[in-house]
Amino acid sequence: MSQDFQGRVALVTGAARGQGRAHAVAFAERGADxxxxxxxxxxAALDYSLGTRSELAHTEELVTALGRRCVSGQADTSDRAAMDELVRRAENELGSVDIAVANAGVTGVSPIGEHTSELWHEVIGSNLTGVFNTLAAVTPGMIARKYGRIITTSSMMGRGASPAMAAYVASKWGVIGLTKSLAMELAAHHITVNSVAPGNIATPMVQNDAMYRRFRPDLTDPTWEDIAPTLAGLTHLQPVAALDPEEVSRVVLFLAAEASAHLTGMVFPIDAGAGAKNNA
Ligand SMILES: NC(=O)c1ccc[n+]([C@@H]2O[C@H](COP(=O)([O-])OP(=O)(O)OC[C@H]3O[C@@H](n4cnc5c(N)ncnc54)[C@H](O)[C@@H]3O)[C@@H](O)[C@H]2O)c1
Incomplete structure (x- = not known):
């Protein structure tokens, strides 16, 4: 494994499981703290479970088993003070935050007539305000050190749309606007800001009972196998229901690499061709 990120510190939000864990381990494998x-x-606004303390502890074990230093914080990205405090602690203990992956997010499906304000605030708070808070916390140090690589997680829904996903779609379009705006603002400080736009990724966000029941209300106890054929034909062009989180990590690593110094303000789909339907 290359040691491209030796001497760098990478922050990953939503790192207890799923894509966040995959990104954290991928950076650690390549030398980053x-x-x-x-x-x-x-x-309470969501119909599926989020990451747990033991899952976050397991991600930390995976990182330290690779010989890397690790600062781990239980913090809600929608809480600006908590994010400022975590970044302060990381900079004190590890010296800097050079790379930030604003990945934490939630999903919620609801027709507009039943769409609660709680669901709206949860999704916008985690997916959009949370990305803003993460970026606001890391950028002062990056500006001072004249170096930064920021990757935000949008979605194929960040350039498309879906019925019954008003808050999610709005939040992910918002992430792209935020990404492009900060790319312009931070370019002169040698900081790049790009976004990944995943398709369906095999994580608990899509692999959960509520999702299975939504797609197969005709079955008593539906499983992933029951919904996979429908998902495969729904949005992706290639006949694959979901991609592995590591497929997203590879693009995140690319955007954080030294060689990507002059790529900024762009959106990179990892979506089995779903983005081919976009206008441009
Ligand atoms: N799985 C997919 O199909 C898919 C597709 C496109 C985009 N995405 C996006 O990818 C990102 C990662 O999702 P995933 O697939 O790994 O899902 P996941 O549910 O497996 O993991 C998300 C993690 O983020 C954490 N989290 C959620 N809200 C948080 C908050 N406010 N503060 C701190 N942590 C928070 C959760 O506890 C969980 O551990 C999300 O932004 C999601 O919207 C996912």
Whole structure:
């Protein structure tokens, strides 16, 4: 494994499981010290469970087993003070935060007539305000050190749309606007800001009972296998229901690499061709 990120510190939000864990381990494998963040708490507005403290602890074990230093914080990205405090702690203990992956997010499906304000605030708070808070916390140090690589996680829904996903779609379009705006603002400080736009990724966000029941209300106990054929034909062009989180990590690593110094303000789809339907 190359040691491209030796001497760098990478912060990853939503790191207890799923894509966040995959990104943290991928950076650690390539030499970076790691800052982990996850709220480790369920939300009453959502119909599926979020990451847990033991899952966050397991990500930390995976990172330290690779010989990397790790600062781990249970923090909600929608809480600006908590994010400022985590970044302060990381900079004190590890010296800097050079790379930030604003990955934490939630999903919620609801027709507009039943769409609660709680679901709206949860999704916008985690997916959009949370990305703003993460970037606001890391950028002062990056500006001072004249170096930074920021990757935000949008979605194929960040340039498309879906019925019954008003808050999610709005939040992910918002992430792209935020990414492009900060790319312009931070370019002169040698900081790049790009976004990844995943398709369906095999994580608990899509692999959960509520999702299975939504797609197969005709079955008593539906499983992933029951919904996979439908998902495969829904949005992706290639006949694959979901991609592995590591497929997203590879693009995140690319955007954080030294060689990507002059790539900024762009959106990179990892979506089995779903983005081919976009206008441009
Ligand atoms: N899985 C997919 O199909 C898919 C597709 C496109 C985009 N995404 C996006 O990818 C990102 C990662 O999702 P995933 O697939 O790994 O899902 P996941 O549910 O497996 O992991 C998300 C993690 O983020 C944490 N989290 C959620 N809200 C948080 C908050 N406010 N503060 C701190 N931590 C928080 C959760 O506890 C969980 O551990 C999300 O932004 C999601 O919207 C996912």
């Amino acid at each position: 790691i800052v982990l963040c996850d709220r480790c708490e369920d939300s």
